[in-house]
Amino acid sequence: MIIAVLALQGAFAEHEKMIRSLGADCIELRQAEDLKKHYDGLILPGGESTVQGKLLRELGMFDTIKKQIEDGLPVLATCAGMILLASVIDGQIDGQPDSYFGTLPVRVRRNAYGRQLSSFHAKADVAGIGAVPMTFIRAPYVVEMDKDALASGNGQILAVVNNRIVGVRYKNQFAFAFHPELDPDTRIHQAFLNCVKARTPD
Numbered sequence: 001m002i003i004a005v006l007a008l009q010g011a012f013a014e015h016e017k018m019i020r021s022l023g024a025d026c027i028e029l030r031q032a033e034d035l036k037k038h039y040d041g042l043i044l045p046g047g048e049s050t051v052q053g054k055l056l057r058e059l060g061m062f063d064t065i066k067k068q069i070e071d072g073l074p075v076l077a078t079c080a081g082m083i084l085l086a087s088v089i090d091g092q093i094d095g096q097p098d099s100y101f102g103t104l105p106v107r108v109r110r111n112a113y114g115r116q117l118s119s120f121h122a123k124a125d126v127a128g129i130g131a132v133p134m135t136f137i138r139a140p141y142v143v144e145m146d147k148d149a150l151a152s153g154n155g156q157i158l159a160v161v162n163n164r165i166v167g168v169r170y171k172n173q174f175a176f177a178f179h180p181e182l183d184p185d186t187r188i189h190q191a192f193l194n195c196v197k198a199r200t201p202d
């Protein structure tokens with residue numbers, strides 16, 4: 001099983017370390033050529049979503065990755081990665097709207113906790129996993145998930161902190177507002193690997 005980690009900017013090395021510690025292989029996606037390699041799942045790390053989106057466009061990687069996600073490639077997206085997936089970005093938009101994948105039917109708010117609370121820790125339940133430590137860094141949150149997505153069962157709210165949605169799933173896309181790769185708890189990555197494994201033929 002091979003997991004590709006988008007390695008243009010941000011906290012990608014921490015994801016790779018965690019994935020390897022769980023016994024799966026990792027490759028880095030740094031240029032369009034890398035997208036020809038075989039991989040069974042994708043991680044979109046935290047960082048700065050406007051920068052990542054711009055680089056994805058400039059490096060000619062955007063359309064291929066978007067198509068892979070639409071075709072069902074399992075994705076674990078954290079923080080900026082969640083913003084890249086979102087179909088609607090609320091509040092400040094200083095990137096090109098066409099540099100977001102828009103494959104996850106949620107409205108997200110960027111840098112949503114205000115200056116004082118820009119970084120904080122919490123411990124809260126993630127559906128199907130239990131209480132996990134959560135590190136938020138200039139994090140977004142999900143304002144709402146599309147009602148049809150929820151009603152169809154394809155969409156699911158996975159975690160809520162202080163009445164704000166911080167974890168969602170839509171089909172094979174898992175998105176979290178916090179950084180599970182920065183805490184020692186590996187269960188979110190393990191759950192993602194289980195999902196990848198379930199759809200990967202032996």
Ligand code: GLN
Pocket residue numbers: 045046047048049050078079080081083110111137138139140
């Ligand atoms: N604030 C960042 C953004 O808008 C996300 C922060 C993060 O990934 N830690 O892209």
